[in-house]
Amino acid sequence: MTQAKVCFIGAGNMPRSIISGMVNNGYPSSEVYATNPSQPKLDALKADFGIHISNDNLATAQLADVIILSVKPQLMQQVCEQLSSIDLSEKLIVTIAAGIPASRYAEYLKQPIKLIRTMPNTPTQIGFGMTGLFADDSISNEQKSLVETIMQSGGKTLWVEQESGLNQVIALAGSSPAYFFLFIESMVESAKKTGMSEQQARALAQEAALGAAQMVIQNPHTSLATLRENVTSKGGTTAQAVETFEKGDLRGLVDSAMTNCINRAEEMAKTF
Known part of the structure; x- marks a missing residue:
């Protein structure tokens, strides 16, 4: 064929x-x-x-x-x-x-x-x-x-292996580009408040996102936590930003978003 x-x-x-x-x-x-x-x-x-x-x-x-x-x-x-x-x-x-x-x-x-x-x-x-x-x-x-x-x-x-696994694919890959677009969009909006132009902010954010993704791809045996820690000097600027995300329960928010995405896929299976 x-x-x-x-x-x-x-x-x-x-x-x-x-x-x-x-x-x-x-x-x-x-x-x-x-x-x-x-x-x-x-x-x-x-x-x-x-x-x-x-x-x-x-x-x-x-x-x-x-x-x-x-x-x-x-x-x-x-x-x-x-x-x-x-x-x-x-x-x-x-x-x-x-x-x-x-x-x-x-x-x-x-x-x-x-x-x-x-x-x-x-x-x-x-x-x-x-x-x-x-x-x-x-x-x-x-x-x-x-x-x-x-x-x-x-x-x-x-x-x-199981058809139900496609709902996890939806949450992890099918829908997730929108998550990253939202995150980059939020970064650009924050930068604009400090006086940076949208063009400059977008250029910086998109290259950082691309570079981070490439580091994940090119270091398959390095845990994501280690990659994050390698950028996060104790007491530094990155640590302050990461701490803010942790206090805001970014992990919990992401978990809820992905769970809701899977739940919606399961609902759609009953609707159509």
Whole structure:
């Protein structure tokens, strides 16, 4: 299945980023399809990557070996029920939607299916993404490898053994870019109060964030606590800032935020 025909149902930012990675990494654009109700996003995909485009979900899905469901969760049932009129027994279904459990797709599609759930994050758009994947025992190693290759075009991947693990992926990777954006945003806002320009503050904060992430990546055997302590001289400026975070219970706030994120994913599983 190395030259499998891959069809994206939906043409938003995430499928665009995955398609970009696939084509730029050598996947034949002639084997990639995308469908969408409106035309502008499709036209842009065709112009930029040379893929096939269509407004017809059914006709395009019939051609595909792999169907990647990339619509919003609230639209998933409607889209799947439309696709249920075709035989999906020889096709692999992949979903990038949060919250909807694997078992629900068989109900929506009204037939037994082979499905891989994935949870990518927005840095996939620039090749630094992290995608969680889950598949049950019905999925072959060849099918897993194909989907892994597709998703690795936008970054790294991690398989979870239990489907519930995808909710942890959401909290740790899927949603977490927003946490870091909020933290950087807060730092910039504080710096602006002291008279620094937004441009200067952003440049300093974003490079510090990038550098810190690289230090974590390049020192895999050094604990995060040690990395923090190496920057924190006793009685110094960093110690004062860290102490303020600790007194404000930053750890507890982060724990609550991630727990609430997981709880919301579990709620969504019951809603859709």
